[in-house]
Amino acid sequence: MGCGNTxxxxxxxxxxxxxxxxxxxxxxxxxxLLIQRWYRQYVARLEMRRRCTWNIFQSIEYAGEQDQIKxxxxxxxxxxxxTPASSERNLISHIFRDNDLLRDIEWERYFNYKNIEIPxxxxxxxxxxxxxxxxxxxxxxxxxxxxxLHSRYVLQLLGExxxxxxxxxxxxxVSTCHSxxxxxxxxxxxxxxxxxxxxxxxxxxxxETSYVFNGDYVDRGKNSIEILLILFAFLLLYxxxxxxxxxxxxxxMVNLRYGFTKEVLGKYRLHGKKILKLLQKIFSWLxxxxxxxxxxxxxxGGISDTTDLSIIAKxxxxxxxxxxxxxxxxxxxxxxxxCDDDSDVEDAGAVGxxxxxxxxxxxxxxxxxxxxxSMQQRRSLQSYSGVxxxxxxxxxxxxxxxxVEHQSVCSETELTQAVEADAEEWKQLVDLLWSDPMSxxxxxxxEVRGGGCYWGPDVTEDVLNRHHLNxxxxxxxxxxxxxxxxxSRRVLTIFSASNYYEEGSNRGAYIRLGPDLxxxxxxxxxxxxxxxxxxxxxxxxxxxxxxxxxxxQFFAHKSDLMSVFQQxxxxxxxxxxLKDWAVAMETVLHLALxxxxxxxxxxxxxxxxxxxxxxxxxxxxxTEPNKELAHTNVLxxxxxxxxxxxxxxxxxxxxxxxxxxxEEFRQTWKLLSSHLKMEISxxxxxxxxxxxxxxxxxxxxxxxxxxxxxxxxxxxxxxxxSMIEAPS
Amino acid sequence: xxxxxxxxxxxxxxxxxxxxxxxxxFDHEFNKTVDVREIGTIIRSLGCFPSxxxxxxxxxxxxxxxxxxxxxxERFLPVMTRVLMERKFRPITEDLLLQAFEVLxxxxxxxxxxxxxxxxxxxxxxxxxxxxxxxxxxxxLDPEKNVIAYKDFVSMMVIDDAQ
Numbered sequence: 001m002g003c004g005n006t007x008x009x010x011x012x013x014x015x016x017x018x019x020x021x022x023x024x025x026x027x028x029x030x031x032x033l034l035i036q037r038w039y040r041q042y043v044a045r046l047e048m049r050r051r052c053t054w055n056i057f058q059s060i061e062y063a064g065e066q067d068q069i070k071x072x073x074x075x076x077x078x079x080x081x082x083t084p085a086s087s088e089r090n091l092i093s094h095i096f097r098d099n100d101l102l103r104d105i106e107w108e109r110y111f112n113y114k115n116i117e118i119p120x121x122x123x124x125x126x127x128x129x130x131x132x133x134x135x136x137x138x139x140x141x142x143x144x145x146x147x148x149l150h151s152r153y154v155l156q157l158l159g160e161x162x163x164x165x166x167x168x169x170x171x172x173x174v175s176t177c178h179s180x181x182x183x184x185x186x187x188x189x190x191x192x193x194x195x196x197x198x199x200x201x202x203x204x205x206x207x208e209t210s211y212v213f214n215g216d217y218v219d220r221g222k223n224s225i226e227i228l229l230i231l232f233a234f235l236l237l238y239x240x241x242x243x244x245x246x247x248x249x250x251x252x253m254v255n256l257r258y259g260f261t262k263e264v265l266g267k268y269r270l271h272g273k274k275i276l277k278l279l280q281k282i283f284s285w286l287x288x289x290x291x292x293x294x295x296x297x298x299x300x301g302g303i304s305d306t307t308d309l310s311i312i313a314k315x316x317x318x319x320x321x322x323x324x325x326x327x328x329x330x331x332x333x334x335x336x337x338x339c340d341d342d343s344d345v346e347d348a349g350a351v352g353x354x355x356x357x358x359x360x361x362x363x364x365x366x367x368x369x370x371x372x373x374s375m376q377q378r379r380s381l382q383s384y385s386g387v388x389x390x391x392x393x394x395x396x397x398x399x400x401x402x403x404v405e406h407q408s409v410c411s412e413t414e415l416t417q418a419v420e421a422d423a424e425e426w427k428q429l430v431d432l433l434w435s436d437p438m439s440x441x442x443x444x445x446x447e448v449r450g451g452g453c454y455w456g457p458d459v460t461e462d463v464l465n466r467h468h469l470n471x472x473x474x475x476x477x478x479x480x481x482x483x484x485x486x487x488s489r490r491v492l493t494i495f496s497a498s499n500y501y502e503e504g505s506n507r508g509a510y511i512r513l514g515p516d517l518x519x520x521x522x523x524x525x526x527x528x529x530x531x532x533x534x535x536x537x538x539x540x541x542x543x544x545x546x547x548x549x550x551x552x553q554f555f556a557h558k559s560d561l562m563s564v565f566q567q568x569x570x571x572x573x574x575x576x577x578l579k580d581w582a583v584a585m586e587t588v589l590h591l592a593l594x595x596x597x598x599x600x601x602x603x604x605x606x607x608x609x610x611x612x613x614x615x616x617x618x619x620x621x622x623t624e625p626n627k628e629l630a631h632t633n634v635l636x637x638x639x640x641x642x643x644x645x646x647x648x649x650x651x652x653x654x655x656x657x658x659x660x661x662x663e664e665f666r667q668t669w670k671l672l673s674s675h676l677k678m679e680i681s682x683x684x685x686x687x688x689x690x691x692x693x694x695x696x697x698x699x700x701x702x703x704x705x706x707x708x709x710x711x712x713x714x715x716x717x718x719x720x721x722s723m724i725e726a727p728s
Numbered sequence: 729x730x731x732x733x734x735x736x737x738x739x740x741x742x743x744x745x746x747x748x749x750x751x752x753x754f755d756h757e758f759n760k761t762v763d764v765r766e767i768g769t770i771i772r773s774l775g776c777f778p779s780x781x782x783x784x785x786x787x788x789x790x791x792x793x794x795x796x797x798x799x800x801x802e803r804f805l806p807v808m809t810r811v812l813m814e815r816k817f818r819p820i821t822e823d824l825l826l827q828a829f830e831v832l833x834x835x836x837x838x839x840x841x842x843x844x845x846x847x848x849x850x851x852x853x854x855x856x857x858x859x860x861x862x863x864x865x866x867x868x869l870d871p872e873k874n875v876i877a878y879k880d881f882v883s884m885m886v887i888d889d890a891q
Contacts, residue, residue, distance in 0.1 A: 031828035033853035037779050038820045039864060042885060044772030051753050439756060579742055594749035596742075597773070 050539045052598055054480065056546040057501040059591045060553070062448045064643060068257050069450035071644050072324050074675045075651075111278050113155035116271070127153040127233075129160060136233045137204065143226045144196055151271040154229065158278045161232040164239060165285035170317050171309065172243045172290040174212070176515040182210045184298060184511040184519075186475035186482075186494035187247065190221020190263070193526040194498055194508050195230065201524065202510065205234040205242050212290050214475045214494065215247020215300035215433075219258035221497065225267060228279075246286035246317075247300040247475070248433040248451070252276065253322040257647045262703070265656055273656040284318045288432055291469075295517055298473045302435035302491075303463050304453045305443040307428065315425045323433050323451070436477055437486050437493075457487040464490060470517060482509025483521045498525045502545040504538030547601060553589060554602075555622040556639035560588045565613045575610040578603065634684045637676070638709045645672055649702045659699040662689055740809070747808045750774055751801055760801040764791070767799055771808065776817035780854040786811065822886050829878040839875040 118126075125142035127135060127149070139149070149157075176182060183202055188195055203209045213231055218224035235242045248254065255261045255276075264279075265272040289312065290298040297309075434452025438444075441456040460472060472491045478500045484493045498508035504525075512520045554561065564587060566572075568580040576584075581603065582595040603611055604619055638645065648668050653660050660668070666685050673680040689700065750773055754766045762770065767790070768783050778786065790799050790807045811817065832848050833840055842865060849856045849864070856864070868881045 027831055028848065029852050031831040032848045033779060034820060034824065034828040035832075036849065036853050036856060037777050038825055039856075039860070040768075040780075041772045041777045041820075043860070043863070044769040047769050048750070048753065048773035055753070440759070579738070579745075582745070594753050596746050596749040597753065 046539050048597065049543055049601075052594060053539070053543045053546040054501075054505075055593055056550055056591075056598075057505070058478070059593055060549055061501075063591060064257075066448065066450040067644060068254065068647065069324065071647060071675060072253060076325070107281070108159070111155055111159055111274060113152045113159065116150075116152035116155070118150055118152055122150055124148055124150055125153075127157060129156065131233060131237050133206070133237065136230075136237050139233055140196070140199070140204070140230055143192060143223070143230065148267060149226075149229055151268050151275065154225075154268070154275055155271065155278065157229060157232055157236075158275065158282060160236055162278065162282050162285065164236060165282060165287075166318075168285075168287050169313065170288050170315060171313050172212075172245075172287050173294070174210070174243060174290060174292045176293055176513070176517070180208075181512050181514045182212060182292060184212045184214060184473055184494060184513060186214050186496040186508075186510070187216035187478075187500075188213075188221070188227055189216055189219055189249070189497045189500065190224035190227060190260070191497045191499075191508075191526065192221070192223035192226050194496055194524075195227055197508075197524050197526050198496065198510055201522065202512075205238055207238060207241055210241040210243075212243040212292075212298055213245065214290075214298055214473070215245045215286075216249045216475060217247070218260040219249045219255060220500075222259075222263060224260045224263055225275075232282075243290045244286055245290055245298060245300055246283065246288055246433065248323060250283040250286055251322045251324065252280045252283070253324050256650045257643055261650055261656070265658055266703075276656060280321055281318075284321045286317075288312055288317055288429065292513065293515075293517060294468065295470045296473060296513065297464075297467070297469050297471070299432045300474065301431070301433045301452055301476045302437060302455060302474045303459065303472065304427075304431035304435055304455055305459045305462065307431060307463050309467055311425060311428050312432065315429070317429070320426070320429055323430050434476075437474075437491050439486070457490075460487040460490050471519070473511065473519070478506055479509075480506045482507040482523045483511070492519055494521070499527060502542045503527065505542045543601075550598075550602070551620050551622060552639075553591070555617075555620055556636065556642075557588050558617060559636055561585075562613075562617075564588055569613075574612055574614055575607070576613055578606065578609055578611060581611055581613075634680060634688055635709075637672070637678070637680070641672060641676065642706070642710070644675070646702070646706050648672055649705075653702065658702050660702065661699055665689055665700050740813075743809055743812055744805065746774065747805055747812070748801070751804065755801075761798040762801075762804070764795070764797055764799050767804070771811070771817075774808070774812065775819065776811060777820050778817040782817060822882060826879065826882050829882065833878070838879065839873075839877045842869055842874050842876065845876055 124147040125139050127139070142149070174182060183198075185195075185198060205211045211234070217227050217231060221227075231242070231244060235244060249258065249260075252261070261276060264276055268275055288299065289309070291309075292298070431452050434446060434449055436446055436449070436452070436454055437460070438454040438456055441458040443453050443455045443459050446452045446454050464470065464472060470490075473494060474491065475494055475496075477493055477495065478497070479493055479495050482495055482498065485491070486493070492511070494509055494511055495506070496508045496510055498506060500506055507523045507525045509521050509523045512522065514520075561584060564584040565576055565580075568576045568584065578599060582599060585593075585595045603616065605612075645668070648671055649660060650656075652664050652668055666682070666689075669680055669685045669688075750770050751760075751762060754762045754770060764787060767787055768778075771778060771783065771786060786807060787799070790804045792800070792803070829840070830836075832844070845868075846861055846865070850858075850861055865876075867885075868876045868878070870877060
């Protein structure tokens with residue numbers, strides 16, 4: 001049996017002696033204790049890894065959002081500082097033009113779907129109006145089967161939706177006595193499988209099953225348009241039982257960066273542009289909030305200390321095509337109108353006039369901001385000082401400068417008052433769509449996202465009491481369990497896109513609310529394979545993905561990191577201490593991450609606590625696109641500012657064709673280098689352009705270009721692990 | 729001499745930063761406090777293998793006189809520093825772990841029945857909660873044979889750690 005084998009220690013001897021008698025001795029207890037101690041340590045470390053992984057994803061996500069807003073601010077700055085020689089301005093000026101002056105009849109003409117023929121071989125779903133339950137159910141089924149709705153029907157459906165949305169108030173008022181319970185869903189972000197799962201578990205929207213959808217239907221996931229079409233179809237079918245709120249992603253400026261624009265153009269090559277334009281209008285007409293039984297407030301982002309529902313109820317919400325910019329002031333409707341190629345009727349767009357004043361700040365500066373600055377250090381990314389100065393300058397300009405043609409319209413005081421009233425309204429909107437809760441009292445600018453605020457429990461109490469409300473339900477933030485209460489359960493975050501960062505990263509959830517107004521949360525996770533994963537496996541998988549994303553960041557910042565490393569290695573030994581490595585990471589990347597905790601997973605081998613940083617870079621295992629470029633700083637800019645570059649491309653691509661000319665390509669780089677305050681020579685740009693194959697008569701395909709210069713993690717191709725591949 | 733002192737200071741400062749990084753991950757309010765229920769995770773993630781009793785001792789050292797449900801960093805730091813410098817709660821090696829399993833496997837079958845392991849883990853030592861037991865089984869159990877091949881289990885977990 002056990003006797004006489006090679007490990008003579010106490011445990012083994014005891015085992016020998018006892019034979020078949022059941023162990024209830026101190027031996028058993030000690031062994032059990034040992035296993036328990038070890039296992040609990042193991043679980044704790046898993047938990048730590050999971051938290052780190054989460055932090056990584058979230059930091060990168062929020063850094064991206066902040067980046068986007070900075071880019072936008074930069075454009076606005078360009079607009080306001082017009083110099084006759086700056087041709088770049090012309091490239092982007094169109095994004096500042098509002099086209100809400102187009103009369104309805106002209107819109108209807110523009111979006112006429114009747115001329116669009118359905119080919120005989122079309123086997124996707126058909127729509128007839130008015131919609132019926134049968135038709136809409138079949139639409140859902142068709143999408144489940146990965147079919148695509150023909151653009152004719154898309155335009156028709158969107159047209160009908162727009163007509164309905166225009167009749168809705170800014171704040172939906174819902175009563176639970178109408179139907180017994182109401183279901184509330186959070187962010188979906190193009191995850192069709194989650195919406196289908198909710199419908200499966202909870203039932204399709206109907207007169208018995210009311211739904212409130214709380215924004216962020218699009219971007220990131222790959223079925224954003226299908227989700228919109230389903231929600232709009234149900235809205236048209238059951239207008240008294242389906243309620244839609246606007247999220248911060250229902251915004252064409254955001255969509256340029258986060259994938260919705262790309263998705264639509266990819267799926268609808270011929271009519272994508274029209275669809276996107278119509279969606280711009282529709283997004284602006286989405287209601288901003290829903291109130292249930294006058295007691296429960298549902299908004300996408302949250303609130304601020306100045307939130308006032310009466311102001312929100314009164315505003316012309318459709319003037320805000322994008323929450324990133326304030327609308328043109330009503331009084332400055334130009335007398336003359338100009339038609340451009342698109343046959344949109346647009347304002348003459350006087351240069352330097354008040355309406356083009358800068359988005360003065362999505363994050364206003366309040367006295368308490370500095371108080372919380374140290375608190376924010378970990379979360380706040382780059383400092384805003386440079387931008388703030390520019391903005392103040394523009395604020396001053398906005399107050400004083402009125403373009404000549406409009407001076408006769410109203411006096412300066414009226415102007416400033418009107419401007420302030422507009423600013424107030426705009427702030428209300430931004431706060432509603434962009435804010436996040438925090439645990440400390442007070443209300444401070446949300447510098448992580450770059451828009452809205454962080455609001456504390458005292459603000460929740462105040463706002464809810466002022467409006468005689470009991471509960472605030474909001475979304476906007478991904479939560480591991482799909483939901484989270486805070487502020488003494490007065491605020492409930494609900495997030496409905498499971499596996500948001502990665503397979504297994506989080507669950508999704510929805511809320512059922514009855515007449516007692518007590519929220520019941522139901523959780524789920526799309527993809528059976530992720531449900532069956534053990535804790536260890538799902539943490540491992542998400543973690544690998546996060547670390548991959550981080551390694552790409554390292555590679556993209558290689559030259560900056562190298563120069564900091566070399567500062568710590570004055571004798572050029574090629575080695576730096578691990579401590580210096582951590583400091584370098586913090587300094588260069590501006591991602592508030594626990595570098596010392598992550599170190600063991602990012603640094604493979606050390607000699608006596610010293611790291612060979614050259615080989616560390618090699619070991620990062622990132623495959624560079626195989627382009628021989630003489631100008632490496634251009635390449636690195638490409639990696640670092642991938643998303644910004646793509647956003648600018650898409651803005652410049654005014655006809656949304658996915659193609660830009662070489663000249664536009666050059667202008668893009670000029671814009672980007674201007675924003676980044678770096679020098680890129682014309683020669684470098686020409687070189688870059690020539691390294692890509694020109695496909696269409698000297699045009700560059702945006703998608704191909706971005707794909708060609710995407711960093712690929714070499715280990716991504718390793719399928720050696722026993723991970724189950726989830727069906728897509 | 730001066731070199732040694734500088735070295736010692738550098739080491740100490742690194743230890744402090746390590747503790748601080750781990751602490752900050754759980755400091756949700758950014759006010760240098762952590763819920764007392766998360767302290768165990770922090771201490772373990774720093775490489776220590778305390779038993780529940782030992783954990784309680786560390787916590788009471790770090791708690792305020794009037795326990796408030798949270799631990800402040802300024803009290804946690806010196807306590808944790810001492811724990812790390814003195815290398816308390818040393819790791820459990822793979823060998824030792826394997827032996828512990830072998831003790832429970834009195835019939836030397838090379839595996840444990842699910843019931844057997846559950847009985848030991850939930851009744852002996854510092855018993856597992858049902859949740860902990862379920863999680864361990866989900867990772868360790870061979871569902872077809874309903875047994876835990878502990879040797880493989882241990883090796884798998886150890887590789888995991890090394891990754």
